[in-house]
Amino acid sequence: MNTPDITTMEQAELTLMRHCPLVTCGQTVKRGERLATSSTQGVGDIHTPIAGTVSHVDTFRIRISAQDGGEVEPSVLSDLSGEALYRKLLEFGADLSPLNGCTENLIINGIDAEPGILIRETLLASPDETLECGLETVRALYTPRLLVLATLKGSSHTLGDLPTVGISAQYPAGLDPLVALAVTGQEAPADTVVIGLEKLYHVGRIMKTGLPIMETPVSVDGESRMVPLGKAVGSILEQVGTTPSDRDRIILGGILRGRAAASVTQGVDRDTSAVALVKNPAPVTMDTACVGCGECVRRCPARLDPAMITSFAEFGMFDKAEAEGVKACFECGLCGFFCLAHRPMLQYIRFAKNELALAKARIGEEL
Numbered sequence: 001m002n003t004p005d006i007t008t009m010e011q012a013e014l015t016l017m018r019h020c021p022l023v024t025c026g027q028t029v030k031r032g033e034r035l036a037t038s039s040t041q042g043v044g045d046i047h048t049p050i051a052g053t054v055s056h057v058d059t060f061r062i063r064i065s066a067q068d069g070g071e072v073e074p075s076v077l078s079d080l081s082g083e084a085l086y087r088k089l090l091e092f093g094a095d096l097s098p099l100n101g102c103t104e105n106l107i108i109n110g111i112d113a114e115p116g117i118l119i120r121e122t123l124l125a126s127p128d129e130t131l132e133c134g135l136e137t138v139r140a141l142y143t144p145r146l147l148v149l150a151t152l153k154g155s156s157h158t159l160g161d162l163p164t165v166g167i168s169a170q171y172p173a174g175l176d177p178l179v180a181l182a183v184t185g186q187e188a189p190a191d192t193v194v195i196g197l198e199k200l201y202h203v204g205r206i207m208k209t210g211l212p213i214m215e216t217p218v219s220v221d222g223e224s225r226m227v228p229l230g231k232a233v234g235s236i237l238e239q240v241g242t243t244p245s246d247r248d249r250i251i252l253g254g255i256l257r258g259r260a261a262a263s264v265t266q267g268v269d270r271d272t273s274a275v276a277l278v279k280n281p282a283p284v285t286m287d288t289a290c291v292g293c294g295e296c297v298r299r300c301p302a303r304l305d306p307a308m309i310t311s312f313a314e315f316g317m318f319d320k321a322e323a324e325g326v327k328a329c330f331e332c333g334l335c336g337f338f339c340l341a342h343r344p345m346l347q348y349i350r351f352a353k354n355e356l357a358l359a360k361a362r363i364g365e366e367l
Helices: 082-091 119-125 129-142 176-184 197-209 233-239 295-299 306-314 318-323 334-338 345-366
Strands: 011-015 019-021 034-038 052-057 061-066 105-109 146-152 164-167 192-196 215-220 223-228 249-252 274-278
Touching: 034 061, 034 082, 082 129, 105 129, 105 176, 105 197, 119 197, 119 215, 119 223, 129 197, 146 176, 164 176, 176 192, 192 197, 197 215, 215 233, 233 249, 233 274, 295 306, 295 334, 306 318, 306 334, 306 345, 318 345, 334 345
Parallel strands: 105 146, 105 192, 146 164, 215 274
Antiparallel strands: 011 061, 019 034, 052 061, 215 223, 249 274
C-alpha cells in the first residue's frame, strides 16, 4: 500500500463525531497534535496530519490550513500495558472495544464489509510488521481464550499463527455481528470482541512509530491506498481522474452502508473505508410514506421490522423504536436498498440510535 502524500495538502478538514474540540481558531498546531478528544467509549481522539493554523472550528469539523510547524515528538509505549496502554491507544486515535476483563473470543475480521471495498483484502495479501505488531498488542490487551482470523471461504490468506474461520462471500455475512455468529453461534455475545483488520493496522502503526494515527487505508477506484486523515474527498477523486457533476454524490464507505459527503472539501476519517462517486443517482431517497410492501422485513438478516422502526424514528418516537429492537440492527443497508418507496431507512435507524444515545448521556449527566 502506498505512502500517504501530505506535501500537496493545503488544508485538512477533520470531521467530529461526538468529539470535543481542544483547539481554537488562529491556534498553530504541529503535525500529529491532538485536535479533539472523544466523548464516546472505545472511540479514539483526532489528530492533525499536517502542521498549520486552525482556520475553522464548529460542532462538526475542524479545518487546518497548512504551513511549516514541525511534528510532535514520538512517545515510547513499550513500557505500558493493560489499562494504561489501552487509554494511550485511544488517545492516539485507535478505535477499540472496551476492556471488560472477560474476553473469551477475539475475532480479527479480515473480510471487507461490502463489495467494492478492498482495504482488508489488500492488508491481508501482504501482511507486514505493522499488522503483526498490532496483533500482539491486542492479544496482550484482551488475553482471549480463542483468537481467530475471519477470512472468506477458500482464501489462503493468513496472519501470524492465527487459525482461520471461513466466512461466506455473500453480503452481509462479513459484518461483525454475523462473523461473530459464524464463530460463536451468537450475533452479539458479551464475551466476544471483533476487531476489523484496519483497526489492527492502526494499533500496530501507533506502537511502531510512537505517533498518533494520521492516515488510514481507503479504497479508491478499485485499489487501496494510504490517505491522510482530513484529505478532501474531492481532491482524492481528482487524483484518479474523476470529477463530480451536478446531482452526483460522493459516498464515504460502501454504497449500501456509506454516507454521502456534505461537500467536496469534507475530509476522510478513520471510518472511511472507501471513496466512491455515484453518478447522477436515480431514484434518490425521499421522505415518502411506507407502502407496507414488507420487502424490508423479508430482507432483514437481523429479523427485525425496519418499516416499524423507521416509522417510529421518523416521528420522534425513539422509545418505541428501541422497543422494536433498533439497537439490534447492524446497519447492513439492505432495507433501504430494497425499499419500493425509496425511504431513507438506514438514515432513520442511525438517527434513532443517535437520539437514544444522547438521551442516555443526558440521564447520566443528571445522575
